[in-house]
Amino acid sequence: MLETRGLHASYGQTRVLQGIDLTVGDGEVVIVIGPNGHGKTTLLRTISGLMAPTSGEVWFGGDRIDGKRPDLIASDGLVHIPQGDLPFGDMTVEENLVLGAFPASDWAGRAQRLEHVFGIFAVLGERRGQRARTLSGGERRMLALGRGLMREARMLMIDEPSLGLAPVLVNEVYRHIEAIMRSGVTLLLVEENFSHVHAFDARVLLLESGRIVREGSVAELQADESVMATYLGT
């Protein structure tokens, strides 16, 4: 479904991605784990077209998409739920969600999708007329996830869904993510450490200094004490 080949990206003079090769198969769940500031968010932003790679290729569903406009990539069915949620602060919860169905192919079905999302995230239904910036951190995260579910996704990318949330809320968010996973969606998930994903049946890539340094299943990497010493901190 997704493949990157030798992907490099920089912020000005700072090289952030230094040759990333990764594949995510149809219906597969891949988790990228790495410390903050080592390129996880940049990786997702480069895949979804918000940033241009300095070199390398990105393939999605058989098409080469590096250099393509982000709105066209999004309309192709690559849903990227960004770090920090990025809500449309002065719009209502409902308007935020409806905008998630912006592509022409999704727009007509937005009413049913909206009910579907309200079925998953009841709190969003209760707050549908409220401005997004008045939501709590947990509600904002639900809004970001819900907005991502408003479109027909061929693949989902979620950037650190646990970021900045209290532990009880992290658990709730992950319950939703697991439910999304059970629907069979192809998922690329980014996290800072193992603590939230230790029970997942997924392939893990460890990202350090812009390179993938290790690959294996969740279970394999958890069995490795040197990995755990580095990555199970909180």
Place this chain on the structure above:
Amino acid sequence: MRSFVQVIVSGLVTGSIYALMTVGMTLIYGTLRTLNMALGAMVLVGGYVSWMLFSGLGWGPLAGLVGAAAVTFVFGVLIQQVAVRPLIGKIGVDFEMTAFISTFAVAIVLANVALEIYGARNKAVPPVIAGRLGLIEGVSVSWHSLVMAGVAITMLVALGIFLSKTRYGLGISAVAQQLDAARLMGIPVQRIYNLTMGVSSALAGIAGVLLASVFFVSPNAGDQPLLKALIVAIFGGLGSVRGTIVAAYIIGLLEALISLYFGVKWSLPVLFVVIMIVLLIRPTGLFGKPEEARL
């Protein structure tokens, strides 16, 4: 009482026109983060188009209005493509300032093209409807002014519905409030920029049609409206469409009050003093907002 009614009526009429002009400024500032100095030129383009259709071809006022809106919409898209788009995302370029200058350049070019084609003589556009409506003893308002206010308010309401209820209208607000999120939703940003410039220019063009029969059409017909739009924009803070409209009516009423009690020549000086005071107290303007809350 009599003078009070007079102030209210004339304030509402001028306020409506100012709102029509400045709302476009707000939309463009919200999405593109620059001031479009060519909006004044859209007033004169709108004025000339309506003069040609209305006085030249003898078409009805509605044709003049629709024609002017269509032509200025196209002008807005062209200005976006020619004078604004090439500056977006250029490294080492202060976009806000260069786009401000390049749109100002477009305004100067358009004014001089108008001078070349139509000459310096004022063109008179007859009012849509003659006569006056008596309100109370000694106070009347021209039917034409009421039509002006009516058209302007209708346009503002239509804009409000467009922005809050339609796909591309919501897209404009989305781009204004969170650009990256908007792109991730699949919103085509360049098309939104074109649309915003087109709609804003068309609103200014409509203002031009309305003003044409009051002030004549001339190559510098856009200067005063642009100045007033900037005053309203600074006063209101370019934060939101609603705030801009409120600011426009406040300025309209203030101007009517000043004209009544001190004479027309004092209206600009007093307005500038009021704006200085407002900015000293609220540097972001009356309804200025943080970045993420625009429109």
